[in-house]
Amino acid sequence: MTNLAARRLLLVHAHPDDEAIGTGATMAHYARAGAQVTLVTCTLGEEGEIHVPALAGLAADAADQLGGYRIAELAAACAALGVSDHRFLGGAGRYRDSGMMGLVTNDHPRAFWQADLDEAAGHLVEIMREVRPQVLVTYDPNGFYGHPDHIQAHRVAMRAAELATAEGFGPAKIYWTAMPKSVLEAGMAAFGESSDNPFAGIDRFDDLPFGTPDAEIAARIDGTDQHAAKEASMRAHATQIPASSWLYSIAGNFGGEFMGVEYYTLAAGERGPGSGPYGWEDDLFAGLAPEAVGPAAVAGADALAESGAR
Ligand SMILES: [Zn+2]
Numbered sequence: 001m002t003n004l005a006a007r008r009l010l011l012v013h014a015h016p017d018d019e020a021i022g023t024g025a026t027m028a029h030y031a032r033a034g035a036q037v038t039l040v041t042c043t044l045g046e047e048g049e050i051h052v053p054a055l056a057g058l059a060a061d062a063a064d065q066l067g068g069y070r071i072a073e074l075a076a077a078c079a080a081l082g083v084s085d086h087r088f089l090g091g092a093g094r095y096r097d098s099g100m101m102g103l104v105t106n107d108h109p110r111a112f113w114q115a116d117l118d119e120a121a122g123h124l125v126e127i128m129r130e131v132r133p134q135v136l137v138t139y140d141p142n143g144f145y146g147h148p149d150h151i152q153a154h155r156v157a158m159r160a161a162e163l164a165t166a167e168g169f170g171p172a173k174i175y176w177t178a179m180p181k182s183v184l185e186a187g188m189a190a191f192g193e194s195s196d197n198p199f200a201g202i203d204r205f206d207d208l209p210f211g212t213p214d215a216e217i218a219a220r221i222d223g224t225d226q227h228a229a230k231e232a233s234m235r236a237h238a239t240q241i242p243a244s245s246w247l248y249s250i251a252g253n254f255g256g257e258f259m260g261v262e263y264y265t266l267a268a269g270e271r272g273p274g275s276g277p278y279g280w281e282d283d284l285f286a287g288l289a290p291e292a293v294g295p296a297a298v299a300g301a302d303a304l305a306e307s308g309a310r
Contacts, residue, residue, distance in 0.1 A: 005036035010133035014149035015045035016074035017237040024230035025223030031082035047099040076236035124160035173269030224260035
């Protein structure tokens with residue numbers, strides 16, 4: 001207990017690589033600042049496509065070894081982010097990648113989509129009991145873009161937070177990953193003329209499955225000084241993100257901001273002080289009372305228990 005870092009951040013993601021693409025800059029930012037950063041990944045990503053030709057035989061419909069391989073990719077990605085505490089929900093292999101919505105893989109007996117909510121949440125509650133995160137990060141109810149494992153990760157994280165709160169150690173704040181509409185709009189405008197346009201075929205940004213009005217964004221985490229760490233963590237997921245991906249070409253064109261700035265909505269807890277037209281926080285721990293940020297409360301309880309014992 002007394003070894004807990006002052007600031008403790010728990011992130012719940014669906015597959016290896018989601019942590020890097022969605023929250024890599026945030027994770028590197030807080031790890032570098034000395035916060036305890038704990039990553040929980042819910043599946044091994046067994047159903048992912050494989051972009052490394054030599055590893056194509058690992059695919060789910062062939063040797064079905066991709067999940068095990070991705071454990072190593074995730075470890076390398078976390079090392080790039082400076083994050084040493086990464087775990088799989090219920091242990092590696094407990095829950096299987098469900099594949100895209102509507103596929104027969106959704107029905108696999110170990111598919112995360114089939115998970116019993118309270119059992120899955122129970123695994124996360126045990127991690128919360130140990131780590132005592134003040135801040136929890138996960139996806140919105142649509143799983144950011146509708147993948148069943150992302151939707152399930154949201155449900156499990158929110159249920160676990162509810163159970164942990166009932167036991168007295170729930171997170172003070174819960175954030176959901178988000179992309180402001182203004183950022184999407186700027187990206188679409190910038191790429192409209194490009195031959196390598198990731199938004200090709202999409203006429204209006206309102207047609208995208210994600211995008212949050214700027215006024216609903218609560219926090220903007222500026223990890224531009226960590227953009228190299230985020231890019232390295234993405235490159236560690238080589239089976240999933242081809243070296244030729246437009247993600248890297250955008251990063252080359254736009255520099256650190258594209259890779260390094262990440263946005264969140266606040267789903268629970270009180271918003272802290274912020275700035276700009278919408279009062280965006282620049283810190284996920286903003287506004288938390290000093291006694292909440294720090295081992296003081298826990299250490300104090302230990303001291304009380306000790307003095308009471310004497
Ligand atoms: Zn995913």
